[in-house]
Amino acid sequence: MDRDFSSVGHDVEKIDGLSLATGTGRYTDDFDAPGTLHVAVLYSPHAHGIIKDIDDSEAWKVPGVVDVMSYKNAYDDMPKVVHTTAGQGFPEPSPYDSWLFDDKVRFAGDRVAAVAAETLDIAREAVSKIKVEYELQKPLFDPERAMDPGVPVVHDRDEYMPIPVPYDPSKNLMAEKIFSIGDVEKGLAEADIVLDQVYHTHYAHHCMMEPHSAFALFDETGRMIVYSSTSVPFHVRRIVAQVLDYPLRKVHVIKPRVGGAYGGKQEAFIEPLAAKFALRTGRPVKAILSREEVFTSSRTRHPMRVHVTAGVMKDGTITALRMDDLMTAGAYGPHGLTVLCNAASKVLPLFNKVENVEFIGRTVYTNQPVGGAYRGYGVTQATFGFMQFIDDLTRRLDVDILEYVKKWHIKEGEGSPVFEAIGEGKAGVPQVITCCKLSECIDRGAEAIGWSDKRGRHISNSPGKVRGVGMAVSMQGSGIPLIDMGSAYMKLNEDGSCNLLMGASDTGTGSDTVMCQIAAEVLDISTDMIVPLSSDTDVTPFDVGAYASSGTYVSGGAVRACAEDFLKNIMKVASVMLEVPVERLDTSGGRIWDSDNPDVSTDFGSLCCFSLYGAGENMQQIQGYGSYTSPVSPPPFIAQFAEVEVDTFTGRVEVLRFVSAVDCGKALNPKMTEGQVEGGVLNGIGYALTEQYLFDDKGRMTNPDFGNYKVFGSLDVPKIETILVDSYEETGPFGAKSVSEVCINGPAPAIANAIYDAVGVRIFDLPLTSEKVLAALKDVDR
């Protein structure tokens, strides 16, 4: 692309970088106020039961306890509002199945009661003194049995789905999405071979370094301020007002620096609790989860069974493709429909030439931890199965997987009926791919990993260790079409700088910096002349939040529209000041001049002074505003390659190298883009190999800490390489698509495929632990 940009496309320094490195950047827990109360929560140790009674009398007696709350007294002064904790568009495509407190517990980790006290230690001591009488119910732990007659029913109150889609809690059916295109049975009957395989993905956690945090207090006018570690501040405002039956205008949500989210903070479940205690006590209230609570009571990646069936002709033509996915919601259903839908809508279109396609998707309630949004959002789960399936298929056909994928994947100018069939919980929108460099990604990634020298060679450099390579491709979206919306506002200052107030939420991705680059590019000024402020519900305009890979594409679109409007207004005032018609004005570098007579000129600063102090009846604040929503969601594409070494004595899999070649459109800040990919890749490798929830027979997580959950550290990092393939998405801001999610999809299937390449065993369920690999190797030996 021969486009010459001065700001975007360059490695502009992260705007908040130095404040974070020197420790002055403030996160929710770093805000304080005199008299702040601290919250401790009592969680259910049981997976399923009715609370017959709660005796909190001993808790109240602990010196320093100010309030104790449970279902018994939480609703003394407000209605018991059923809601969803999912921070999504409104009405949410998630079931209303949660309450601030309820007298039923649905998983080990469900909230039972809470204490607000002068210190956290006091609150915890008081919590330990609360006595709860449970009537235990049989728990449901097996999603495969969730819809069988006679099994425990997780939800039996006033739960409902706010949008018209299948929802039947009496059968533990949280969501269902079924569609078919063509005739799959006919396609299967016509095929030369039929392949059928089931894959399973597991519980996993985001492991953001900053735990979920909320701090609620009142300002001097009596309005409530909620500092929240959130990616969706505007949804938090709405949900807090909804749950507490409190006027939205009296809630002011501020998102300070956020210490990582990856989807895990697209929920509002502690903010209403902190806010309710603040309302009841009139005091500032802090609710910060411990690391153990983050694991056991926040949100997780939904486990999924992915069952793929395909009919294939000898020439590789897929005559029919069926994907039957069963997803575990856990005890509540935030994102349970939309994650399921994404498993289809962003996976099946990759092979868009299949005429007969069927998707059978169901999400079921169980008495297990609660699934939620997590980077990759269903695509990660389905891609683990689908790309192993393709690897298996090409091996059976004895064709090269690289050439096969290159031949059959979706191309520029092509669409897929799947785009129309499935959207965010309902029908989707038609879409034609305008930018796809996946074939180039495959070629460049393969070259970087040394594919042709390593594939199928079973290279061994020491006894019992065999190397192999595997690959996977995937796509994602860029925002949710006609649902996601962002907005921004700008104003001009006397020194020529511009305030950029935007709803976009930077959760650590660098979005504040990229937004400044976009605005600077439109205005043709340097990035440091843009002063960003993001995500304050009183100050900035609305934005749906940081999710669905929407930041750069949707919020960036809003910033571009805003800056264009702003520039137009700058030129209008300049025309008055310079007495030159607008169409004769030129601008660059913060200067404006008459193109016919360059000596007649001004700069942004002088122009602002003129407009604020010297324009007579034309005096005004020069400002601009823009909102953006997109009718399409252009997918980024990625080809990912793993080189592994399998120890055949122990089953241990070591990733030696991991290469990602990504088409994310124009990378507006290449270094930050690489950083996003590297982080997603390592998260994906950890998910593939070691990270897992372990449960006892009561459904309690037994390893809720970084060490036993096995998060990757600096000693575990393989050689990670990222190739940004040059492309340009015409609908995006300066050619950008998204990158944040797509990078996490490939590691698990690429590693699984590499294990097969090395030692000829295929592991169908995650994580790919040494135990499983060793067992599979022993099976082969027999």
Next chain:
Amino acid sequence: MEGRFVINGIEKVLSFEPDATLLQALRDGGFSEVKRGCDTGECGACAVVLNGDLVTSCKVYAASVVGSEILTAKGLGTVQNPHPIQQAFVDAGAIQCGFCTPGMVMATYALLSKNPDPTDEEIRRALDGNKCRCTGYVKIFDAVRLAAERMRDHG
């Protein structure tokens, strides 16, 4: 109880419960740059340099180290006058959410104070106690190498 410390070169009296961790005492004393990520000594977000050695402050009782010298990220440098390590983290693109960064910076400082020219393996070992979920560590390793180079060049 109360205890006197030298924090970032300045004498400071902190009030804390007898069983409080150093992390708790520091945060209550206003040193919010010391981050709380896990309370189990595994994430390293709370890492500080205590009498010259890197420690996770959540695993140290405040009462046990009264009188000590403590260095935190704020003591190393400021936005106006950052330490070369802090600038290197920014320049290398090693900061995303930044929650791990003050601890990472202190781990790097502890390493480079004792070993100005570390190998890649030594860098990995020195950062083993500090977890990061955003970056995949790639650019953090770059930052440490860059900081080492700059500190060697400029003393």
